[in-house]
Each structure stands twice: as C-alpha cells, then as structure tokens.
Amino acid sequence: MTERSVLHEFSASGNCYKVRLTAALLGIPLERREYDIMKGETRTPEFLQNVNANGRIPVLQIGERFIPESNAACYYIADGSNLIPTERFDHADMLRWMFWEQYNHEPNVATLRFWMRWVGIDNLSELQRLQMTPKRTAGNAALRLMDDHLSGHEWFVGEVMSLADICLFAYTHVASDADFDLKSYPKVVEWIERIKGHPHYLAMDA
C-alpha cells in the first residue's frame, strides 16, 4: 500500500490482532495507535467524529480514510493476495466463515474473555451475569462446529490458508482466557499449530 496505514486499536483485542496478523503474514507495514477502551478512549467526541462514529476499534486508516470492522479491515489489507481465493464459490465461502465468526463466535468467546479478564466477574451487571451460561454454551457450539469442519479439512476454505482462518484464529487461540477447554477440540488445536507454524506468524502480544 502506497498510502500510510495506521491501525487504531486496543492491542489485547482479538479483533485488532487479526488485522496485525494479516499484515504480518503479507509483510505489509502498519503503524499502530493504541487506545485504552477501559478508559473510554474510543468514545470521545474526537474519536467518534474523526475515526469511527460507532465508537469501536479496530479501525484501519488508509491515508485520510477509515475502515471500521475488523474483518473488512483484514480484507482491505489482503485484497489481491493469496489469502483471498479468487474462485467465486470459495470467495463466498470465505466470507461465510468471516460473517459466522462475527455472529456466532466473537459475541460468545470474545465477550466472555473480555468480561472475565478485563471487566472482572465481580463487576458484571445482572444482565451480563445471566448471559454467561448461554454464551458459554454458544461458544462451545461454535468451537464444536469448527472442530467438526476441521475433521475433514486442513483449512476453512479450499486447500490453503485464507482470511477465514486468520479471522477465526484470533479469538480461538486465546479461548482458554475465557476458560474454554481447547483440549476438547483436538482438530482446532492442530489447526492453531498449523497457523502458528507460518514463517511470518506474529504472536498476539508481539
């Protein structure tokens, strides 16, 4: 990319890590700007006005333009690379897994991780407390569906790693932060190791 690229992020977020990992695997440099979401730094008038009216990170800045939504930011970075299949069905299938990640996986696995490790169980609202069990059930169902898929496939789409793998990897590989037991999903564990074995793999805390 010829324009300056800045990732507006909270680096412990898996959604932000996805974008860094995509860039790292492709050897694309990204500037990073950190916000403390626990202090409301993504809800300031300046952030809402200039970066993302939705008050969330990550946001990928390209020159003077901004792309919110982690999976859209990953797509922008990887556009034209071998992380995005060009065959019509495989391309839609990649997007299928990326939409599934944001609808069925992230709101369960990532939200429990955030509540348990950042907010703290003792600080949860009554409503959040009531949601913990359904989110755990749904998170385990998501991991089960992934494990079942990976029983017949090395990667989520086609025969090579794609953005679908990267987007699903981000919160899956740290699911134990939310007390999910990855040992129950052995194909997921093998897939995690395959991704970690990529020569340009970047760890979440790197």
Place this chain on the structure above:
Amino acid sequence: MTERSVLHEFSASGNCYKVRLTAALLGIPLERREYDIMKGETRTPEFLQNVNANGRIPVLQIGERFIPESNAACYYIADGSNLIPTERFDHADMLRWMFWEQYNHEPNVATLRFWMRWVGIDNLSELQRLQMTPKRTAGNAALRLMDDHLSGHEWFVGEVMSLADICLFAYTHVASDADFDLKSYPKVVEWIERIKGHPHYLAMDA
C-alpha cells in the same frame, strides 16, 4: 449462474429476503424452499447434515454446494455485478457496512422483531425480557448512525446502490414491526424510498 440455485429460507426473515432482493435486482432466478423455523425445521438431523451444520437459514444452494450466512449468499449472487464496487477502498467499505449490519443492527432490530412478532412477548424467557431494553437502545443507536451517514450520502458506499444498501435495507424497512419509530430517522426513510423505487424492486412478501 448456470448451476441450479435454491434458497433455503424462512421467507419472513429479513436475512432471507436480502438474498431474494439481491437476485431480483439482478434478474437472477432462484428456486425457494421454505422451512418453518418455529417448528424447528432447520434443526433436524437432515438439515444439519445436508444443508447447514449451524442450523440456520438462509442457505444458498449452488448445485450441490451450500453457502450459509445471508451476506455471503448475497455476495455470491452479486459477484461481478454493479452491486459490488471494484475499487479497493469502496469494496472494503461495503464489507464494513455488511459486517456492521450483522453485528450492530441485526442482533437488535431483527431479534426484537422476531421476539415481538413471532415468539410473542408473553413467551419470552427472563433473559430475553431483560435484553429488550438494551436491544432497543442499541437498535436505535444503529438507526441513528445510519441516519447520520445518510445525511451526507445517498447510498452507504460511493455514489450508487451496493450490497451494503440491500443488506441494511432488509430489516430496516420493517423495523416498525419491532416498534422502532422510523419517522425519527428521516434520511433513512428517504433512502428506503429510493430502494423501493428501483425498477426491479421486490417486496418482502412477494
């Protein structure tokens, strides 16, 4: 598309309607197969085994292959058409709105609509009842963000209608089913009328 295309759907679902509307706008024929989700017809062993292991509709069948997730199915149908911008930023920006729709709009506007019109308020669980107010707040925030964006733009991305508009339209134009007051969002109302004015517009109940 040369292969037979079948939409596995529950026709009152906005997520299913998106796929029909995309096909209609492009003049692409779709076979339809209806499932009664209130009777669990998408959770049968046959459905889970043969159509979607995630137990949800819509699923777009192309020949013998299946694409779950409404926005991925819309993308497959529209791939290569003028509903998908080819410029790199605009393409990612379209995906941004489609991911935002599934994360910030659908779980609020669509879920409240489903609870109020299909499940029925009296049949909600304690947890669902507690979620109604936060979902209404978040649904109104989503409609507000759309209205603000449309104050400066006719369409969500660039200067023409794209899949972002279609995916956002599906549940927005029936938000009053969930007692959202669209009159509070006049730019959204104008945008709804622009979409309805398309020569190949297909109504939800058509």
